[in-house]
Amino acid sequence: MLSRDLGSSTSLPVIHNVKGNDMKALIALEDGTIFAGRSFTGPGEAVGEIVFNTSMSGYQEVLTDPSYTGQIITMTYPLIGNYGINPEDMESLAIHPMAFLVKEYQRQPSNFRSTRPLADCLREFKVLGVEGFDTRDLDPESLVERASQWHGLVGQDMVKLVSCTEPYTWGHDKPQPGTAFIPPVVPPELKIVAFDFGIKFNQIRILEARGCRVQVVPATTSAQTVLDMEPDGIFLSNGPGDPEGVDGVVDTVRELLGRKPIFGICLGHQILGLAYGGSTYKLKFGHRGGNQPVKDLQTGRVEITSQNHGFCVDMSTLDPDQVELTHINLNDGSCEGMRHRVHPAFSVQYHPEHAPGPHDAEYLFDRFIELIKSS
Numbered sequence: 001m002l003s004r005d006l007g008s009s010t011s012l013p014v015i016h017n018v019k020g021n022d023m024k025a026l027i028a029l030e031d032g033t034i035f036a037g038r039s040f041t042g043p044g045e046a047v048g049e050i051v052f053n054t055s056m057s058g059y060q061e062v063l064t065d066p067s068y069t070g071q072i073i074t075m076t077y078p079l080i081g082n083y084g085i086n087p088e089d090m091e092s093l094a095i096h097p098m099a100f101l102v103k104e105y106q107r108q109p110s111n112f113r114s115t116r117p118l119a120d121c122l123r124e125f126k127v128l129g130v131e132g133f134d135t136r137d138l139d140p141e142s143l144v145e146r147a148s149q150w151h152g153l154v155g156q157d158m159v160k161l162v163s164c165t166e167p168y169t170w171g172h173d174k175p176q177p178g179t180a181f182i183p184p185v186v187p188p189e190l191k192i193v194a195f196d197f198g199i200k201f202n203q204i205r206i207l208e209a210r211g212c213r214v215q216v217v218p219a220t221t222s223a224q225t226v227l228d229m230e231p232d233g234i235f236l237s238n239g240p241g242d243p244e245g246v247d248g249v250v251d252t253v254r255e256l257l258g259r260k261p262i263f264g265i266c267l268g269h270q271i272l273g274l275a276y277g278g279s280t281y282k283l284k285f286g287h288r289g290g291n292q293p294v295k296d297l298q299t300g301r302v303e304i305t306s307q308n309h310g311f312c313v314d315m316s317t318l319d320p321d322q323v324e325l326t327h328i329n330l331n332d333g334s335c336e337g338m339r340h341r342v343h344p345a346f347s348v349q350y351h352p353e354h355a356p357g358p359h360d361a362e363y364l365f366d367r368f369i370e371l372i373k374s375s
Contacts (some may be wrong), residue, residue: 025130026205027101030148040105041122041129047150048072048098051310054289057083058356059118063100063127064091066162066198067241067266067308070153071097076289078103084114085121091200091355095121096162096240099128112372152283153310158241159249159267162198163219170204170214188213190372193231195219197239197246197267202355206365207235220248222257233261233372236268238351242311243270250274256344261375263368264347266309269337270349273313276323276340283334286310287350290357293330296337302330305350306357312349313338344375 006241027035052074053062054224059080062073080102092250100122109166122129189211196216204214215229226234234256256262264272270280287307294305313335315325327348354359
């Protein structure tokens with residue numbers, strides 16, 4: 001049911017649902033490959049970059065991760081929808097992928113936390129859901145043409161589609177989905193300004209649980225505006241797309257280097273790499289799922305991590321006297337973490353906030369707090 005080249009820039013699909021009793025759906029890739037399936041959300045059409053996620057659970061957190069903006073997700077676990085949807089597991093206030101592809105959709109969820117079926121949630125946000133692929137060809141020429149004409153993600157500013165438009169303080173100006181499952185919060189001791197490149201709520205929850213009052217700001221916020229807020233530390237969130245396509249943010253982060261301690265995750269990590277003077281590149285196969293092995297070169301410890309990214313920092317373009325490689329991916333040896341040797345700044349490519357995924361890397365938030373206090 002999957003393309004020969006899932007995750008690469010050469011297989012950009014268009015999905016089209018054909019009205020009828022069986023709600024047939026076509027997936028057309030720009031290389032001419034066609035898959036047929038069934039829609040479980042009704043008619044519609046979507047275009048985007050097709051990617052896969054290897055997580056066995058956590059489809060709700062995956063769907064509400066803004067980093068998937070502009071993409072079409074295929075879950076490798078075959079049965080999806082069996083535990084439904086609940087308000088506590090939302091990682092943002094919307095569903096962000098263009099479409100959701102599964103082997104088999106479970107229409108009758110069974111879980112005490114479920115409040116509605118997955119299909120209802122997808123319909124609310126006008127996201128296509130498709131299941132049951134086979135390889136019978138229909139008449140896909142027009143869809144293949146649309147897929148081949150799609151602009152792709154390289155060079156595109158996808159952050160502007162998901163970043164907040166106004167600053168807000170978590171817990172005051174913004175509702176907190178999942179409050180029933182947040183651990184006890186210690187009194188606020190530190191003020192953190194978090195750039196919203198497509199932030200996930202669990203990143204904010206974890207900072208709050210460690211005594212931080214989190215002020216979230218739009219991606220376009222100037223360095224001086226951030227400094228005027230007098231934060232103790234600056235957090236650069238995850239987000240979608242090509243870091244080199246995000247307008248103006250690299251210059252802002254470069255201006256903040258050395259002024260306040262900085263911690264970056266995922267897209268925030270890539271933005272830091274560009275601010276250090278390096279470059280990024282698109283991986284042929286992105287890292288997505290909850291089982292990516294990463295080695296911490298400082299401790300020798302191997303952790304299993306949750307990841308979702310298609311771009312990577314090129315460490316060969318950075319000065320090793322200025323920037324140290326701290327983490328590597330054990331599957332392909334790519335950069336998974338780095339720190340600046342002069343300025344108080346570090347970052348990782350993966351998602352230490354999990355949701356979904358293992359909790360192995362949550363210690364990085366403690367490392368951020370320690371960096372702030374020592375600075």
